Amino acid sequence: MASSAQTPAARLLWIDPFFQATRPTTQSLFQALPFVLEKGWPLELWCLDHDPLDARVKVVKLPHARVLRLLEPLWFWFMAWCRLSWLRLCGQSWAVVHTSGPDMAGADVMSLHFHNRTWLRLQWWEQADSFKDRLRILHTLIGVVQETFAFKSGRWRVILPVSEGLANRIRPQLAVGKRIHVLPNALDESRFHSGVRERHRESMRKEMQxxxxxxxxxxxxxxxxxxxxxxxxxxxxxxxxxxxxxxxxLNLRFWVVGAGERAQSALIPQLEQTIADWREWVQLVPPTQAVERYYAAADAFLFPSRYETFSLVALEAAACGLPLLVTAYDGHEMYLEDGINGFLMPWDREGMKERVTHFLRSGRHLLRPGPSECIHASGYAECLDRVYGDVIRERIA
Incomplete structure (x- = not known):
């Protein structure tokens, strides 16, 4: 049933350069799409590329600029802004315009998955030896400018950060009147649940020797x-x-799942130089569409990231029953209960060693499986429906 705030003309416009089922910024939207359509929202999507979609979605593909490489998304956002501005001048309108980041001026709702200002501070102290590294820093600088404009602009009505930690970072930057509604990434409960261990553990451990x-x-x-x-x-x-x-x-082993050919070509020389015996206990696994099978076969999830805004892989691991060993990046508070379903680790090397040692000696027997909380695709769509309805009601009022 359509939202009570909705009318047949209440069209949605989603804007994202790569609308794909596995891309972090669009994964939850992709999963929620069928439920959004069930609520009666006519939906239009502007993108460069997309995975197969429901035929009810009107798709507009903007032209590629692959020569720009890492900067191609900036080209997309500029083209999308020009198109949106022109069509509005020509009298076309959408009830709600929803973008997947702070790149698009003139939208109503913004999903926020990253904070460039925080990441720039971390990048600033790193060595940028290659052209690609310098290009990434330039990309982050551009992102900081876009964020600043978006947060201070009067146009944006609702911002949807993926975690409480990210929400707390951006609150001091927001213009008066902007609203924040924390909307964490959705968990695909059909794939990530406690039953996968019983279903796949034995066969995958055999496959991984x-x-x-x-x-x-x-x-x-x-x-x-x-x-x-x-x-x-x-x-x-x-x-x-x-x-x-x-x-x-115990014989400790370490699986790096998701390491493609290019990643391995960069990782292996580093491993050869740093860890002489790494081939005896480290396995590099290419990207897979069945990562839940590897969660089922593993015993603990170790992820000492310096910066995240949510980390969906940690939520997936917890849902599959793995204890979490993670650092205090933004978003960990959404699914980790320290000492209950995992342990919070310090960033320093000696502190990590002490925490993992304690975990192995006693903690691994005390933890209960599962995340502290999660949202599924249908619930994600429910939140979007409420937000869109609020935007329309405010405009009418």
Missing amino acids: AQSQDYVFIFVSTGHYHRKGLMPALLTVQACRDMAREELG
């Missing part, structure tokens, strides 16, 4: 390994291997 004495830490990411703390995680496990073997009879 994990023995009964092997205790497996899993790290899931397709890139940004420096920011996500991959090397500190590996070095922490390496530092605990002797203790685990001698005191507990």
Whole structure:
């Protein structure tokens, strides 16, 4: 049934360059799409590319500019802004315009998955040796400008940050009258739940050649390994291997799931230089459409990221029954209960080692599985429906 605030002419416009089922900024919107359509919202999507969609969605593809590479999304947002401005001048309108980031002036609702100002402060102290590294910093600087404009603009009515931590970061930057509604990433309950361990654990451990004495830490990411703390995680496990073997009879192993060919070509030389015996206990797994099977086969989720705004992979791991060992990045408060379903770790190397040692000696037997809270696709759509209805009612009033 359509929202009570809605009329047949209450069209939605979603704007995102790459509307895909696995992309972090659109994954939840993609999952919620069928439920949004069921509520009767006519939906139009502007993008560069998209995964297969319901035929009821009107799709407008804007022209690519692949020569710009990392900066192609900026081209898209500029073209989308020009198109939106022109069509409005020509008399076309949408009840709600919803974008997936702070890149689009003239929208009503913004989903916020990142905070460029925070990330720039972290990048500032890193060495930018390559042209690609410098280009990423330039991209972040542009993002800071876009964020500043969006947060201070009077146009935006509602901002949807994915976590309480991110919401707290942006509140001091907002113009008077803007509203924040925290809307965490949705969990696909059909894939990530406690039953996957019983269903897939034995077969996947056999496939990965994990023995009964092997205790497996899993790290899931397709890139940004420096920011996500991959090397500190590996070095922490390496530092605990002797203790685990001698005191507990455990052979610690580490799976990096999501490491594609390009990622592996960069990681392997670093591993060869840093960890001599890494091939004996580290496995690099290419990107997979069945990551839940690897969660089922692993024993703990280790993710000492320096900066996140939510980390959907941590929520997925918790839902599959894995204890979480994560740092205090934004969003951890949405699914981690320290000492209940995991442990909060410090960022320093020695502190990480002490926490993982404690976890292995006693904590792993005390934790209960599951996230502290989560939202599913239908609930995500319910929140969007309420937000869209509020925007329309305010405009009428």
